[in-house]
Amino acid sequence: MIVTTIGGGTGSFHLLLALKRIQGVKINAVVNVSDNGGSTGILRTLYGIVPPGDVRNCLVALSEETEAWTKVFGHRFDEKLDNHSLGNLILTGLTQIYGSFDEALEKAHSILGIKEHKVIPVTYSSTTLCVELENSKVIKGETEIKHFFSKSKPRPGAKRFFIEEAGEIFPNPDAIRAIFDSEFIILGPGSLYSSIISNLLVPEISSSINKSKGKKIFVSNIMTEPGEMENDSVEALLTEIEKFVKPDTILVNSKMPSRQLLESYELENKHVVKANEKDRRHVLADLINEKQILRHDPIKLSRALGWIFMKESIKKNH
Numbered sequence: 001m002i003v004t005t006i007g008g009g010t011g012s013f014h015l016l017l018a019l020k021r022i023q024g025v026k027i028n029a030v031v032n033v034s035d036n037g038g039s040t041g042i043l044r045t046l047y048g049i050v051p052p053g054d055v056r057n058c059l060v061a062l063s064e065e066t067e068a069w070t071k072v073f074g075h076r077f078d079e080k081l082d083n084h085s086l087g088n089l090i091l092t093g094l095t096q097i098y099g100s101f102d103e104a105l106e107k108a109h110s111i112l113g114i115k116e117h118k119v120i121p122v123t124y125s126s127t128t129l130c131v132e133l134e135n136s137k138v139i140k141g142e143t144e145i146k147h148f149f150s151k152s153k154p155r156p157g158a159k160r161f162f163i164e165e166a167g168e169i170f171p172n173p174d175a176i177r178a179i180f181d182s183e184f185i186i187l188g189p190g191s192l193y194s195s196i197i198s199n200l201l202v203p204e205i206s207s208s209i210n211k212s213k214g215k216k217i218f219v220s221n222i223m224t225e226p227g228e229m230e231n232d233s234v235e236a237l238l239t240e241i242e243k244f245v246k247p248d249t250i251l252v253n254s255k256m257p258s259r260q261l262l263e264s265y266e267l268e269n270k271h272v273v274k275a276n277e278k279d280r281r282h283v284l285a286d287l288i289n290e291k292q293i294l295r296h297d298p299i300k301l302s303r304a305l306g307w308i309f310m311k312e313s314i315k316k317n318h
Contacts, residue, residue: 008032011190016061018301028178037143064113149227
């Protein structure tokens with residue numbers, strides 16, 4: 001069974017850990033490449049490479065020794081080396097050694113023992129996520145957008161998000177191929193615009209997902225994120241997602257976190273995302289790991305996704 005994920009960031013990391021637990025699943029992780037912050041942003045500017053951060057995280061998640069490689073690739077140097085992560089430097093070095101990020105990625109798969117699964121940048125074109133505000137002002141760059149929405153109050157709303165490019169944007173053919181080959185396509189969890197929609201804005205990606213025979217699953221976030229998803233309803237997220245793709249199934253966390261943990265999130269103006277309306281597509285399940293930080297629990301998520309896969313397979317065969 002081929003499953004393709006569309007996303008990036010921490011959400012994709014935990015989703016890939018979950019999918020690895022399901023027997024017989026071959027994973028294609030299509031990854032956002034518009035990040036311009038921190039170590040990733042510096043290396044992108046200095047060497048003109050694909051932003052390595054989200055790619056690095058997905059490689060680690062799909063590796064044979066995830067715990068060990070998380071420590072190695074996630075190691076950060078101090079300010080003497082601009083707080084670069086070792087994983088980002090390794091991917092940059094491999095690109096210089098082998099002449100392209102594509103070749104570097106192939107070698108990284110081999111080094112990390114990734115045999116069946118594949119991490120696929122959504123495009124090799126240089127892209128910048130932008131937002132046009134209701135007052136017509138345009139803010140460019142993921143980091144700048146997040147800073148504006150988290151710090152500016154009161155502020156104008158977002159009129160539209162779009163991708164600015166140095167030239168024409170070409171989708172990665174491997175991403176298109178993976179989408180059409182898939183039995184299931186999973187969007188999310190992750191930051192609404194910078195992790196999910198930034199992929200769907202790349203030409204031909206959303207149209208290919210819509211044309212694919214693969215079932216589309218949207219995994220909703222657990223908490224809202226200031227600037228990206230402030231409305232605490234799944235329906236509000238779907239309004240934005242469905243401008244590009246209409247999911248067949250919507251997986252939503254049903255467990256309310258502890259009051260103590262919620263209070264720490266509320267100090268940052270983050271709230272639980274919940275389904276306010278009945279939708280035949282909703283699948284509700286306890287999906288959370290409550291250890292200090294609220295995340296999708298890979299074991300719980302794998303059980304929920306495994307059940308969805310099995311149910312759809314039974315329907316297909318009858």
